[in-house]
Amino acid sequence: MAEAAIEVKDLSKTYGDGVKALDGINFEVEAGTVFGLLGPNGAGKSTTVKILTTLSHPTSGSASVMGLDVLGRAAEVRKQIGVVAQSSTADREATARENLRLQGQLYGMKGSDLEQRIDSLLGSFNLAGDGDRIVRGFSGGMERRLTIAMALVHRPKVLFLDEPTTGLDPEVRAEMWEEISTLAAQEGMTILLTTHYLEEADMLAQNLAIVDQGRIVAEGTPDDLKKALKGDAIQVGLGESRQQPEVESALAGVDGLSEVLLNARTLHARAADGARSVPSILTSLEAAGISVDSVTVSRPSLDDVYLKYAGRTIEQAEKNENEEVAA
């Protein structure tokens, strides 16, 4: 394995009010890859990022970025990293250029080197014409792009993206995904991304850790995690309503089919190899006189993965979280 850009060992964090945000997590991020921390709000993702970016101190355990301990060598770690927080942290009373300039100055950049860097970032983040506008007048997407550009001024080796697309509308989110993929591919940066959007983790991250209640419950590539579920989801739309026993007996002879469940006119089932099972499913149903309108075969989603490892869907987890907050 290549050199690890981020190493996290037995990291725990208990806040002053007794809330245990992290309960001994371990992971490594290979240099030059995108790593996703996936989980619902309150799972401990942001706490992990705060510790790795030197903002917060762990209660126990250790972490290093580019081989530098985040506690002992915080000042050196800060020079290596760029951080994009959950919400925009641009100064709204300043122009885009002024925001970028101050950010560069804080990293010791100056003069024409800094100004050239600012111009090139404004260009690549599609803000070339807006550099001298006050940020207050920016759209949400523009402000988001500026925030990411600001985190990149000093050419960090490791970029932290904390929920980069939360609160953005779908169009801007898709735009953001493209930006992030480009960054990872072109700049060879190591990116750690937290998200509670499954599709986002699926699309961007080469490796994933699923976090639930301060622990990592599963880790691997998105594909590995999904393969571990064994089998594809098959949905068959029936021409008319039928009873569960009817379809069950009709499909009894199909090899490798499990979890057959009829829900009104939609039949759900799981098959080791979905595409291969479809023909025999169709012939069996036809033989039993059951007409078929449509068939869909889908790979298991990360939602299924999350369900398997955390014992609930992300949606449920977030609902509980909100209820706890409300109570």
Added chain:
Amino acid sequence: MNVFADTWHMAQRHIRALIRQPWWIAVTLVQPIIWLVLFGGLFKNMAELPGWPEGLSFREFIIPGVIVMTAFFSAGWGGMGMIDDIKRGIIDRFLVSPASRSSIINGRLLSGFLTIAIQALIVLVLGWLMGAHYPGGALGMVLLIVIAGIVGFGFGAFSNGLALIIRKEESLIAMMQFLLLPLTFLAAAFIPLTLAPDWIANVAKFNPVNWAIEAGRSALIDSSPDWNLILTRTGLLLVFGALMAAFATRAFRSYQRTV
């Protein structure tokens, strides 16, 4: 070196934000003038009272008071911007950068000092146009501005420290309201303490605002400045400033622990 550069860059950010607000500029320039004209007119007859220092016009008397009061008021509200920056995540953005930690507060205080100095100059010029004399001359003016700056530093650090601890605009407003006017009236801002009740004169001895007014006034309008008074009061103000800086630093550490 890094510390000074960072502080200056941070200060520039605040200065730019201020000069982009026409209403802020208008009010900041006009307010000390209003105080000078309003208080100068309202309490004018005070100079007729028995016991009023011989040959001292009321306007000359209140000029140092207005300057110090302006400095101390604007510094007292300094924490509001800090709360806004905390809420917007801007402070955290600075904390994950290599920027010097002290520049986060000192940049604000430096931009505040420039405001204080400009306001003081306006009051001095306006007072002169209205017929006030400054026997202390240029040195007296510089001393007064420096002293107002130290008061501003102390109360600015206090306000920023409170902001880091309470992090709620409403609470900060309530606390500053609670402090600003009483501290102004428990000082020789508008009348000499020789004319005030004994208990007020006694309390004023412990009031940094009063130290600044007494020292600044002696430097500006006494024909022979009381150097003993100026130096002891300025020394006390420096101690006060250092204590407030220590408080702000501790507040900053406690903020970092709760992140």
